[in-house]
Amino acid sequence: MKEPKKLLLFILAVGMSIAAAAQEVLNMPLIQTKYTADPAPYVHGDTIYLYTTHDEDDAEGFKMKDWLLYTSTDMVNWQDHGVVASLKDFPWYKGDNGAWAECVVERNGKWYMYCPIHGHGIGVLVADSPYGPFKDPLGKPLVWRQEHWDDIDPSVWIDDDGRAYMYWGNPHTYCVELAEDMISTKGEIMTMSQIEDYQEGPWFWKRGDWYYLAFASTCCPEGIGYAMSKSPTGPWEHKGHIMDHTPRTRGNHPGVIEYKGKWYCFGLNYDIFRLETSRHAERRSVSAAEMTYNSDGTIKELPYFIDCKLEQVGHFNPYRRVEAETMAWGYGLKTTRANPSGPWNETLFVTDIDDGEYILVRGVDFGDKGAASLTVSCSALLYGGRIEVRLDDVDGWKAGIIDIPNTKFKYQEFKTGLTRCTGVHDLYFVFKGSDKQRRNLFNFDWWKAERK
Structure with missing residues (x-):
C-alpha cells in the first residue's frame, strides 16, 4: 500500500510545482479554488464586484447551477464571497441546470442581476446589496x-441620459x-444588423462619444471581437478583435470595465x-488583462491572456481582519461555508489544505515600522499542521511559524511574532503537514497582522 501512496504524493508535488511556476511567470486566471466563467465585472466605489457563472468540479458539458461573487480593490487579490444566487431563486424554473452568463448593475440603491436560464429566457433578481440576498420580483422571465x-x-x-438598455443573443x-x-421593458425588442464575426456574449460600454459592443467571436475557437457606434442602438461597425x-x-x-483610470478586459479559458x-x-476559469485604446477610439489588440501583464493597482492592507479566501x-x-465533517x-x-500548498x-504593505505579529483563526480535526509565513516567494524569508x-x-486563534515584515512584500501562507497527516490538514478562516 505504500507505493501507490508515494506515487500520489509525487503526482501532487509535481502538479503544485507546475502551478507555482505558472502563476509566477504567466498571467494565469484570477480564481483557482473554483471553476468560473462568464465574467460580469461591475465597479462601484473603490471596489470591483466580479460576478461569474460556476462550472461544477465534475462537469463534462455545461453543468451550471448558481452564480458566484468575487471582489477586489487592486485587480490581483480577490475575495471569494461564494454563491450569491442560484436557479432555486427562480420558483418558476423547475430544472437543476442552465445558470448561464449573468450581468449585474446598480441603480438607485438596488442591485439587479439579469440571469439567463438556458432554454427558459432571461430572469431578473433584485437585492439591496451587491452580496444579496437576491429575490425574484416578477415570478416569471423578463x-x-x-x-x-x-x-x-x-x-x-x-x-x-438615464435610459437603460439590455443586449443579448446568439x-x-x-x-x-x-x-x-x-x-420591465419599454417598446419592442430590436434585432441588430448582423455584426461581422459575432457569435454570442455581447458586453456593452461607453467611452467618450463612442459606444462599444464586445462579444465572443465566431466559434470555434472563439476570440473577443468588438464593434463601435455613435448610438446605443447602432448601427454597429465591426472594428476587429480585443483578443484574436x-x-x-x-x-x-x-x-469590460474602467477601474482607477485603467481599462480591463475579462474573459474565460x-x-x-x-x-x-x-x-x-x-x-x-476567468482571466483579465489591461486594455488600451488608440487615439481614434479603437482598441489595441491583446495577446492571449497568459501572455498579458496584469499589474496590481494599489497595495494590500494587512492590518484588518482578512478572510483567508482572499488571495492572488x-x-x-x-x-466553502460548510465542511462535510465539520461545522457551518x-x-x-x-x-482541502494539503502539504505544500499555499495562499x-x-x-502587502506592512508600512515603514512594520508588523510585530500575525494572528490566524483555524480549526483542525486530527493532527493539524503548520503555517509558514514567508515573504516574496514560497521559499522566501520565513517571517513566522504557526502550529x-x-x-x-472548533475555530481557535493562533499567533506568531513576525520578523522583517516592513515595506511592501508578497505574502505567502505555506502549509506543511506531518508524517501522520499530509492532506486535509486544517481549515483556515481569517488572519490579521498587528503593527509594531
Whole structure:
C-alpha cells in the first residue's frame, strides 16, 4: 500500500510545482479554488464586484447551477464571497441546470442581476446589496421568446441620459430598452444588423462619444471581437478583435470595465483545468488583462491572456481582519461555508489544505515600522499542521511559524511574532503537514497582522 501512496504524493508535488511556476511567470486566471466563467465585472466605489457563472468540479458539458461573487480593490487579490444566487431563486424554473452568463448593475440603491436560464429566457433578481440576498420580483422571465433558445448572455447599460438598455443573443444581437424600474421593458425588442464575426456574449460600454459592443467571436475557437457606434442602438461597425481567435482556448465571454483610470478586459479559458489534464471538459476559469485604446477610439489588440501583464493597482492592507479566501493564488485549495465533517461557518473558509500548498497575497504593505505579529483563526480535526509565513516567494524569508493542533474542529486563534515584515512584500501562507497527516490538514478562516 505504500507505493501507490508515494506515487500520489509525487503526482501532487509535481502538479503544485507546475502551478507555482505558472502563476509566477504567466498571467494565469484570477480564481483557482473554483471553476468560473462568464465574467460580469461591475465597479462601484473603490471596489470591483466580479460576478461569474460556476462550472461544477465534475462537469463534462455545461453543468451550471448558481452564480458566484468575487471582489477586489487592486485587480490581483480577490475575495471569494461564494454563491450569491442560484436557479432555486427562480420558483418558476423547475430544472437543476442552465445558470448561464449573468450581468449585474446598480441603480438607485438596488442591485439587479439579469440571469439567463438556458432554454427558459432571461430572469431578473433584485437585492439591496451587491452580496444579496437576491429575490425574484416578477415570478416569471423578463424576456422569453419560446420559439427559439437565443435569449442568453444579457448585458445591461444605463446611459448618461438615464435610459437603460439590455443586449443579448446568439447568433443574433438583440436589444430592448428597460423601464426605470429595471424589471420591465419599454417598446419592442430590436434585432441588430448582423455584426461581422459575432457569435454570442455581447458586453456593452461607453467611452467618450463612442459606444462599444464586445462579444465572443465566431466559434470555434472563439476570440473577443468588438464593434463601435455613435448610438446605443447602432448601427454597429465591426472594428476587429480585443483578443484574436486562438486554439489555446475554445470559448470566450467578455466583460469590460474602467477601474482607477485603467481599462480591463475579462474573459474565460481552460488554463486552470489544463494544469491537471490536456483533455477537454467544460471547467473554465476567468482571466483579465489591461486594455488600451488608440487615439481614434479603437482598441489595441491583446495577446492571449497568459501572455498579458496584469499589474496590481494599489497595495494590500494587512492590518484588518482578512478572510483567508482572499488571495492572488491558491491552486489546489477549496473554499466553502460548510465542511462535510465539520461545522457551518458564517463566512467562507479555506479547506482541502494539503502539504505544500499555499495562499499568495500580493503587494502587502506592512508600512515603514512594520508588523510585530500575525494572528490566524483555524480549526483542525486530527493532527493539524503548520503555517509558514514567508515573504516574496514560497521559499522566501520565513517571517513566522504557526502550529495548528487538533482543535476538535472548533475555530481557535493562533499567533506568531513576525520578523522583517516592513515595506511592501508578497505574502505567502505555506502549509506543511506531518508524517501522520499530509492532506486535509486544517481549515483556515481569517488572519490579521498587528503593527509594531
